[in-house]
Amino acid sequence: MKTINLQNKVALITGGSSGLGKAIAKEFVSCGASVCIIARTAANIEETVHEIQSVGSGQIRGFVCDITDQEKTAEVLGQIILELGGVDILVNNAGSSSRKNADELTTEDMILDMDLKLFANMRLVQLCLGQMRAKRWGRIINIVSIGGKVPGGSSAPTALSRASGITWTKILATELAPDNVLVNALCIGKIKSGQWERRYAASGSNDSYEEFLSPVAKTIPIGRLGESEELANVACFLASDLASYVTGVALNVDGGLCPVT
Numbered sequence: 001m002k003t004i005n006l007q008n009k010v011a012l013i014t015g016g017s018s019g020l021g022k023a024i025a026k027e028f029v030s031c032g033a034s035v036c037i038i039a040r041t042a043a044n045i046e047e048t049v050h051e052i053q054s055v056g057s058g059q060i061r062g063f064v065c066d067i068t069d070q071e072k073t074a075e076v077l078g079q080i081i082l083e084l085g086g087v088d089i090l091v092n093n094a095g096s097s098s099r100k101n102a103d104e105l106t107t108e109d110m111i112l113d114m115d116l117k118l119f120a121n122m123r124l125v126q127l128c129l130g131q132m133r134a135k136r137w138g139r140i141i142n143i144v145s146i147g148g149k150v151p152g153g154s155s156a157p158t159a160l161s162r163a164s165g166i167t168w169t170k171i172l173a174t175e176l177a178p179d180n181v182l183v184n185a186l187c188i189g190k191i192k193s194g195q196w197e198r199r200y201a202a203s204g205s206n207d208s209y210e211e212f213l214s215p216v217a218k219t220i221p222i223g224r225l226g227e228s229e230e231l232a233n234v235a236c237f238l239a240s241d242l243a244s245y246v247t248g249v250a251l252n253v254d255g256g257l258c259p260v261t
């Protein structure tokens, strides 16, 4: 039987303390990777590390860092490279959803969103690239959104940042393929996570969480929101040697929601 083996791989997952990033961290550890997670809130990192540390043969460590802080990010990466020898698998996952009507959108809104979703990604790639190239092995997985392919109204700045993330993925994939550094994007539809729990809490609804999600589920061809583990499985495949001929793809993980491939 073929299994996914990430032993002897070091993975860095931004936003690994919650939702999709946390599920990916758990899956990677269960496949044997040494996983480093980055997020801003120390308590959530601690809780996640505690929860995941015994799920498999891999290891997990947490780092408090805002990825929009260039100096701190470089410091954390320096520490990871010194202590673990480099990053083999980079998952750019940290993000949020910010939406405004076109007439309210400011340049500042765009700069803040692009800084979190594109510029931080670029800086992290640059920090990891040297040793990936030297080893002639690397994986970069960019978590984006189907809104980057098919934006709805009032979906700026987030959809603009996501579209740039998909283009960035293709640029990198083409440039880095000769070094065996494979770069793919996962375009998320609607997957249960901290984002959806916060929306439920903010709604003040008396319905259960599942009842609250039910109208959303009806808009998705498969009839339900995704589970974070379902996304993690795809990320795990892309991170592994089983995906050795896949690069430059922006794969929808959306239960059929996005009308384009």
Ligand SMILES: NC(=O)c1ccc[n+]([C@@H]2O[C@H](COP(=O)([O-])OP(=O)(O)OC[C@H]3O[C@@H](n4cnc5c(N)ncnc54)[C@H](OP(=O)(O)O)[C@@H]3O)[C@@H](O)[C@H]2O)c1
Pocket: 014, 015, 016, 017, 018, 019, 020, 021, 038, 039, 040, 041, 042, 044, 065, 066, 067, 068, 093, 094, 095, 096, 097, 116, 143, 144, 145, 146, 188, 189, 190, 191, 192, 193, 194, 195, 196
């Ligand atoms: N779930 C969905 O349906 C969906 C749909 C489309 C796209 N996405 C995208 O998928 C990714 C994961 O989303 P999720 O639903 O799992 O969200 P989530 O549960 O809110 O998790 C977001 C993670 O990112 C971290 N983070 C946010 N800003 C950060 C920063 N500046 N520096 C470092 N870490 C930061 C958060 O921790 P701290 O707050 O402690 O920093 C948290 O660990 C996001 O990029 C999101 O936009 C999700």
